[in-house]
Amino acid sequence: MTVISQLISYINKNHSDLLQALWQHISISLISMLITILIAIPLAIALINHRRIGEFFLQVTGVIQTIPSLAVLGILIPFVGIGTVPAIIALVLYAIMPVFQNTYAGLTNIDPVLLEAADALGVTPRFKLFKVELPLAMPMILSGIRIATVLVIGTATLAALIGGGGLGTYILLGIQTNNNTALLVGAVLSAILALLANWLIEVLSKVPLKRLGIGTLVLVIIGLGGTIGHQLLKPQTERVTIAGKLGGEPEVLINMYKDLIEQNDSKVKVTLKPNFGGTSFLFKGLQSGKIDIYPEFTGTILQTLVKGNPDVNRNPQIAYQNARDDVKKQFGMTYLKPMAYQNNYAVTVRQDTATRYHLKTISDLTRVAGQLSGAFDPDFYQESNGYPGLRKTYGFNLKSAKTMEPSLRYEALANKRVDVTDGYTTDPQIKEYHLVVLKDDKGFFPTYQGAPLMKTSFAKQHPAIVKQLDRLSGKISISDMQNMNYQVTVKHRKASVVAREYLKAHHYLE
Amino acid sequence: MIELLNVNKEYQDQHALDHLNLTINDGELFVLVGPSGSGKTTLLKTINRLVVPTSGQVKIDSKDVADANVQELRRQIGYVLQTGALFPNMTVAENASVQLDNLKWPADKKRTRIAELMTEVGLDPDHFLDRMPSELSGGEAQRVGIVRALACEPGLVLMDEPFSALDPVSRRQLQQIVINLHRDLDSTIVFVTHDMHEALRLADRIGVVHNGKLQQVGTPTEILSEPANAFVSNFFADEQQTDQLLGQVLAAGFGRTAKADEPGTKMVKGQSIFEWATALQKSQMDQVIVDDKVLTDHDLIDYLASLETEGDSH
Numbered sequence: 001m002t003v004i005s006q007l008i009s010y011i012n013k014n015h016s017d018l019l020q021a022l023w024q025h026i027s028i029s030l031i032s033m034l035i036t037i038l039i040a041i042p043l044a045i046a047l048i049n050h051r052r053i054g055e056f057f058l059q060v061t062g063v064i065q066t067i068p069s070l071a072v073l074g075i076l077i078p079f080v081g082i083g084t085v086p087a088i089i090a091l092v093l094y095a096i097m098p099v100f101q102n103t104y105a106g107l108t109n110i111d112p113v114l115l116e117a118a119d120a121l122g123v124t125p126r127f128k129l130f131k132v133e134l135p136l137a138m139p140m141i142l143s144g145i146r147i148a149t150v151l152v153i154g155t156a157t158l159a160a161l162i163g164g165g166g167l168g169t170y171i172l173l174g175i176q177t178n179n180n181t182a183l184l185v186g187a188v189l190s191a192i193l194a195l196l197a198n199w200l201i202e203v204l205s206k207v208p209l210k211r212l213g214i215g216t217l218v219l220v221i222i223g224l225g226g227t228i229g230h231q232l233l234k235p236q237t238e239r240v241t242i243a244g245k246l247g248g249e250p251e252v253l254i255n256m257y258k259d260l261i262e263q264n265d266s267k268v269k270v271t272l273k274p275n276f277g278g279t280s281f282l283f284k285g286l287q288s289g290k291i292d293i294y295p296e297f298t299g300t301i302l303q304t305l306v307k308g309n310p311d312v313n314r315n316p317q318i319a320y321q322n323a324r325d326d327v328k329k330q331f332g333m334t335y336l337k338p339m340a341y342q343n344n345y346a347v348t349v350r351q352d353t354a355t356r357y358h359l360k361t362i363s364d365l366t367r368v369a370g371q372l373s374g375a376f377d378p379d380f381y382q383e384s385n386g387y388p389g390l391r392k393t394y395g396f397n398l399k400s401a402k403t404m405e406p407s408l409r410y411e412a413l414a415n416k417r418v419d420v421t422d423g424y425t426t427d428p429q430i431k432e433y434h435l436v437v438l439k440d441d442k443g444f445f446p447t448y449q450g451a452p453l454m455k456t457s458f459a460k461q462h463p464a465i466v467k468q469l470d471r472l473s474g475k476i477s478i479s480d481m482q483n484m485n486y487q488v489t490v491k492h493r494k495a496s497v498v499a500r501e502y503l504k505a506h507h508y509l510e
Numbered sequence: 511m512i513e514l515l516n517v518n519k520e521y522q523d524q525h526a527l528d529h530l531n532l533t534i535n536d537g538e539l540f541v542l543v544g545p546s547g548s549g550k551t552t553l554l555k556t557i558n559r560l561v562v563p564t565s566g567q568v569k570i571d572s573k574d575v576a577d578a579n580v581q582e583l584r585r586q587i588g589y590v591l592q593t594g595a596l597f598p599n600m601t602v603a604e605n606a607s608v609q610l611d612n613l614k615w616p617a618d619k620k621r622t623r624i625a626e627l628m629t630e631v632g633l634d635p636d637h638f639l640d641r642m643p644s645e646l647s648g649g650e651a652q653r654v655g656i657v658r659a660l661a662c663e664p665g666l667v668l669m670d671e672p673f674s675a676l677d678p679v680s681r682r683q684l685q686q687i688v689i690n691l692h693r694d695l696d697s698t699i700v701f702v703t704h705d706m707h708e709a710l711r712l713a714d715r716i717g718v719v720h721n722g723k724l725q726q727v728g729t730p731t732e733i734l735s736e737p738a739n740a741f742v743s744n745f746f747a748d749e750q751q752t753d754q755l756l757g758q759v760l761a762a763g764f765g766r767t768a769k770a771d772e773p774g775t776k777m778v779k780g781q782s783i784f785e786w787a788t789a790l791q792k793s794q795m796d797q798v799i800v801d802d803k804v805l806t807d808h809d810l811i812d813y814l815a816s817l818e819t820e821g822d823s824h
Contacts, residue, residue: 117595120560120668121658122584122610135599 004185010181018079022189025166028084028159029152029197032091034220036148040096041141053190054104061097069094070277071156073162077281078444081290082243082273082280087159088164094155095148101145106137127381142205144486146198149153155195157186162281163243163273163291167193172275176247177489178407240465243273243282243291248488248495251272251344253295254509255499257452260468263509268465274495279304287331292458293469298323298338306330312446316342319447324336327453334459336466337473338449341481345380345445346425347390353419354436361441362394364421369396373422375404375412385446386422393444425478428486471508511536512557512666512698517566519552519722526552527563528722532714536665539692539699544719545745553719554668554702558587570666581714584614588659588667588697593675594651602654603639620661621754627657631687631696648682653687660691669701673708685711706746710734710745710755711780718742730779735761754783756800765803775797785811796808811812 047054069090076086098295110133118128134141160168167190174183204212242257244250251274258270273291276282279300285291298307298319302312306326313319316338324335347362349372354360357368365372379387381403391397398420404412409421410429425429425437452469459466480502487498503509513535518822519527524550534540542550553745556559556568559575568575575583588609596605603624610620625635631653643651652672666753669688673681685708692699703709709716710730718725718733718741726738737743757779774797775789789798790807797806 111589113593113595114597115562117589117591117597118589118608120558120584120587120589121609121612122581122587123608124581127608127612131600133598136597138599 003181006181007184007188010185014185018092018261019188020184021165021167021169021186022193024084024164025156025159025168025190025193027151028087028091028156028166029149029193030162032088032095032143032152032156033149035088035092036095036099036152037145039092040144042105044100044107045134047104048107048133051108054108058101058104061100064093065097067093069158070161071276073158074284077162077284077290078288081288082163082276082281082285082291083100084159084164086162087156087164090158091152092156095152098151099141099144102140102147106144107133109140110136114194132497137204139405142201149197149201150194153190153197160275161277161284163276166323169275172246176275177492179288179489179492181275181492194362198392226255237267237269239269239271240292240462241271241273241290243276243285243294245279245282245294246275246277248428248485250443251495252488252499252502253450255496256472256503257293257295257469259500259509260471261465264468265464286333286453286455289455293452293465295450296335296453297343297448297450299344299446301327301335302332303446312441314445314447316449317449320449320451328456332456334454334456334466334470336452336454336459338451339476340474341426341449341476341478342480343424343426343448343450344440345386346423346427346430346440347420348413348423348430348437349420350413350416351434351436354438359436359438361439362444363441365399365438366394366396369398372398372400372419373400374398375402375409375418376402376422377406377409380422387494390444393442426481426485428482428489431479431482432490475506481494511571512700513567514556515569517556518554518740519556519561520564520593521551525722527556528821529566532606532717532727533618533813534700534725536698537696539688539701539714540711540719541701541709541713541715542719543703543706543745544725546704548719549599550719552700552706552722554670554700556790557666557668557700558584558589568745570701581612583642585609586664586666588664590652590655590659590667590669590672591614592671593776594643594647594648594655596651596654596658598643600643601639602641602643602646603715605643605782606639606641606654606657606661608658613662615662623661623663628654628661628692630658632683633657639672647680648676648818649684652676652684654679656684656691660695660697663695665697667697667699669699671702671704674703674705674795681708687777688712710746710757713780718745720745729757729763730755734758734764754813754817756783756786756805759783759786759805759809760800760803762813762816764813765805766802768799768802768804772799772804773797774804776800783810783813 040447043057047057072090072093073086076089080086098385114132114136118132123132156166157168157171159166160172163278167186170182170186174180174186240261244254254272255426256276258272261268261270282291282294283305298316299312301323302319307330308321308326313322320338327333327335347365349359357364359365359399368465376387381387381401387401409418410423410433412418413421413435414433430437449471484498484502487493488495500509514530514532517527517530518525530553542553552561556563557575559569559580606627607620607625610623624639628635628638633650633653634790638650646654655672659669673684676684688699688701689712701712713730715727715729716733717727720741726733726742733742734746734755737746756777760779774795775793775802777786777789777798779800786798786805787810789808790796790810797804
């Protein structure tokens with residue numbers, strides 16, 4: 001299939017979701033631009049006659065521009081939570097500079113003779129502003145708005161990282177599940193959107209100011225009316241927000257949570273926020289109450305979130321108990337019982353290598369290591385929990401060992417360019433390439449078991465939800481999870497469908 | 511009547527206007543002339559408070575302009591700038607009615623008034639009112655500038671070197687328009703220029719400004735015949751040699767008092783002897799009338815001859 005026909009069939013299959021993401025993207029961008037315009041232009045007008053403060057503001061907006069957008073999102077989450085609000089705030093912060101700078105430059109560079117003429121003819125301050133200064137600065141102002149709009153539409157793809165939705169969802173999905181079609185759809189649509197907006201503003205800039213103002217006002221009133229009406233008509237239900245990290249596996253899990261909770265109580269409405277950028281975004285969201293639940297690993301809690309447990313106990317049960325107790329003590333959170341599968345580091349080899357050398361455990365590898373070459377994820381290659389520690393514990397020396405992009409190392413293994421790589425036990429490629437995971441017989445790798453994390457206050461208020469989520473404790477084997485990841489990441493099936501199939505097949509759902 | 515009483519303006523210890531006193535009468539076309547940097551424009555701008563004096567008073571009809579609402583004050587005063595300074599975002603009609611808009615004139619009254627003035631400055635309203643300033647020549651733009659200044663029927667019009675950027679032909683045409691408008695309306699006009707020809711041609715009275723001080727105030731004839739000091743005589747010296755005006759001819763004692771209904775082309779003191787010669791040739795008559803004096807063709811020959819002797823004595 002050519003790229004184009006792949007794109008078309010992807011769009012056909014997902015068109016309602018895509019339309020929704022497109023609409024979210026447009027509304028996030030539009031709201032951000034409206035707020036930006038409402039802040040930046042009046043500010044520039046107010047500062048025309050206060051040049052020193054004006055210059056100061058130019059500096060400030062310039063500095064804001066240099067802060068990486070991910071950092072802005074991270075800073076905002078504890079204050080305003082997740083979703084569209086912090087995304088819009090971040091976008092406004094970015095868009096203010098071009099709009100303010102151009103408006104200010106436009107207003108302060110008007111031919112002084114024209115300003116003197118306006119003064120000498122005794123026009124009112126309003127007349128001077130609306131009939132002389134703003135129209136003369138308008139080309140500059142509009143070019144500022146154009147620059148900002150293109151910038152906002154591009155940057156709005158980051159909103160997806162914190163559950164804001166939009167076209168970035170497809171870009172992230174594409175990156176995570178190695179689905180180039182989804183990635184292209186997201187990227188191309190947002191590029192087209194930016195070009196269209198650029199063109200639209202150019203066209204609108206030729207419409208007289210008065211008509212433009214009236215048009216905008218009408219649109220805003222219709223928009224507000226629609227939103228308020230929609231809010232009022234919505235039935236009163238309890239909303240629960242469940243989020244997940246980037247990737248297919250967390251998305252499958254949170255879809256299971258949603259199905260279990262909603263089946264049990266139809267008055268509860270679960271909102272899913274899949275594909276969050278990282279652990280800290282999610283944890284801050286949980287702390288601030290913007291997220292109610294998200295699945296987290298025991299190892300991650302012990303290594304990144306709580307203090308005093310740098311080493312994860314090799315016994316999964318003890319590791320879970322440590323994580324549960326510490327996160328409760330230090331953050332007032334409840335960590336439910338984990339599922340069966342462990343998503344640990346793993347050492348994998350091809351089936352033929354395993355058969356030929358009779359490899360079952362990592363200890364077995366020691367005998368033949370001198371004949372094998374390895375390729376590893378750069379992080380794994382450096383961390384003491386990774387390759388260096390592994391070598392020391394088991395005492396082997398590979399013929400050669402190099403680092404390789406995580407996405408490429410499985411392919412290199414399958415193509416027999418290397419013989420050993422690292423991975424995660426639930427990676428779908430293990431199934432895809434029929435690889436063998438060597439048993440960690442000396443218990444070197446820390447254990448990562450997944451379980452729902454939530455505030456203790458939430459758990460106390462929602463015992464029914466806790467009971468539903470507990471149904472998964474001790475369930476879902478490694479091969480189950482591998483299979484589901486394979487369905488989502490390699491076969492590009494929807495996480496919600498894969499999750500529901502599993503729940504039905506195992507009689508969790510009627 | 512405009513009175514400047516002991517008006518002083520300092521910029522960083524420099525006197526732009528140095529304790530200056532001046533009275534401009536109602537209905538007068540008063541020209542402030544001087545080299546660039548002399549303070550003449552600063553002086554003009556104290557009248558509508560675009561410049562606020564460091565000390566001293568400016569009164570219009572005995573009312574101190576410092577006490578007036580500055581926008582209301584300016585809305586009653588016409589103002590013409592150097593380049594026309596039309597707003598590039600408005601049509602000619604919109605530009606011309608800026609003051610009328612701010613004075614809240616009704617639309618039909620505005621339209622009639624603007625059309626009338628456009629015709630008077632030689633621009634066809636049907637052709638010009640909907641044009642944008644970018645489509646006008648310099649002379650046309652400045653004509654619109656004059657229409658804008660006169661639209662609200664102001665009792666006082668201030669003109670700040672309005673023709674300095676124009677070519678000589680447009681400049682002469684516009685000077686004539688100002689002379690005609692001043693004759694037809696009874697507005698007081700205060701006109702700033704660095705061009706002494708223009709000053710002599712237009713002025714009822716001239717104020718010569720130099721170093722922030724008034725060097726001399728008088729009619730063109732007085733200035734030319736009795737310069738108050740070396741600066742004034744130097745400033746007009748060039749004029750005396752090249753472009754002789756009828757005022758100077760009269761001041762030199764030529765001409766006789768005209769009888770009632772005396773025949774002859776009517777001329778003004780500001781016109782040159784060359785225009786006088788042209789008038790004589792065109793009218794096929796041997797005399798012209800300047801105010802209440804008659805100048806004959808013999809006067810022209812005698813005056814030219816007297817210049818030659820003057821030239822020798824120099």
